[in-house]
Amino acid sequence: MEWEAKIITHKKEKRIAVYFEKDLDLIARIKQIDGTRWSQTLRAWHLPDTEENRIRFKLTPLSHTIPSTEGIEQIEKFKQWLRSKRYSESTITTYSEALKSFLIFYREKPIADITNEDLIVYNNEYILKNNLSASYQNQIVNSVKLFFMTIRDTKMMVDKIHRPKRAKVLPNVLSKEEIKLILNAHSNIKHKMMLSLIYSCGLRCGELLALQPVHIDSKRNLVLLKNAKGKKDRIAPLSPKILEMLREYYTVCKPTTYLFEGQIKGQPYDARSLQLILKQALQKTGITKPATLHWLRHSFATHLLESGTDLRYIQELLGHNSSKTTEIYTHVSTKSIQQIKSPFDDL
Structure with missing residues (x-):
């Protein structure tokens, strides 16, 4: 039986993804390994990135994937610098893991x-050879630039570091009909809510899970979003139907x-469980698109634009720093495009 295993980052966690043609015996064996899960998005089984699992699937042992002693010390100092600048813990993890990847590559060279x-x-010998994404490469660039800004004695010229050309990927959008089906799929009031x-x-998923009852302003029909992405508070309108x-x-x-x-009172709902709620709704409705919770946010913005809402208001509602980020929704709004008559119709 042929299979392929590789190290991936799935939901900000290092995992080992195993790809193979459907084989019931192999599925039964892989399910016996602790922490194994199936990902519909990856179309693969994935399991914890441990020394034992790396050896089991003939991957480079973890002991070969550690930076030099100097690198480990510098990564820790970098984390402390990021914390002093009040970066979020998720950003600190992302940046330090990206820097770690870079310093492992040069573990034999003084920083x-x-x-x-x-x-x-x-970039050429690691990122491109391993077919890693431009967005991951951009994370490396962000991390390396920030890191070398904090070091005095270095040959790295931060101002001359180039970024990869970013792919112009359109946001994924569901139709209003599909949204209605998804929102009505669950009878459980919490899931539907x-x-x-x-x-x-x-x-955003994190913004929903951070909400507290006091953040709902029923008098003014508003939701207060505290410490949203980028540590920016903002407000969102609360529809009368939602308030009810x-x-x-x-x-x-x-x-x-x-x-x-x-299940534990006083603790926020689990993000993975929330993703599962959407997955179950898709299964119930028969929608086969690989929708995520962020698709609901994309659909909100696109549907507002199609109904005539000014782009500046949408930017404010989404909490975007730059209008350029919000402008991407103009490329997926179908209102004007659907009115264009194809020359094929006149043939």
């Missing part, structure tokens, strides 16, 4: 001797600290 040319070699609030306010649903939900579920809590 003071690393040059701009070395970064180009790393969470998906509905994400779409109706254009929320929230009152019913509050009566039934009686949340305490967080608006949406898991």
Whole structure:
């Protein structure tokens, strides 16, 4: 039986993905390994990135993937610098893991001797050879630039570090009909409420899970989003229909600290469980698109644009720093495009 295993980053966690043609015996064997899960998005089984699992699937042992002693010390100093600048823990993890990848590649070279040319070699010999994405390469560039800004004695010229050309990827959007099917798929009021609030306010997953009952301003029909991405507070409008649903939900579920809590009172709902709720809704409705929770946010923005809402207001609602980020939705809005008559019709 042929299979392929490789190290991946899945939901910000290092995993080993195993790809193979469907084989019931192999599936039964791989499911016996602790922590193994199936990913519909990856179309692969994936399991924890441990020394044992690396050896089992003939991958480079973890002991060969550690930076030099100097590198380990510098990564820790970098983390401390990021914390002093009040970067979020998720950003600190992303940046330090990206820097770690770069310093592992040059573990035999003193950090003071690393040059701009070395970064180009790393991009060609590691990023491109392993078919890693431009967005991952951009993470490396961000991390390396920040890191070398904090070091005095270095040959790296930060101002001359080049970024990869970013792919212009259009956001994924669901139709209003598909959104309606998804939001009505669950009879569980909490599940229905969470998906509905994400779409109706254009929320990120983390923003929804951080909501507390006090953040709902029923007098002014507003939702207050505290410490959203980039540590920026913002407000979102609360539709009368959503407010009515929230009152019913509050009566039934009686949340305490967080608006949406898991099995333990006072603790926020689990992000992975929330993703599973959407996955179940897709299965119930028969929608085969690989939709994620962020698709609901994309759909909110696109549907607002199609209904005539000014782009500046959408930018404010989504919490975008730059209008250029919001302008991407003009490329997926079908309102004007659908009105264009193809010359084929006149043949």
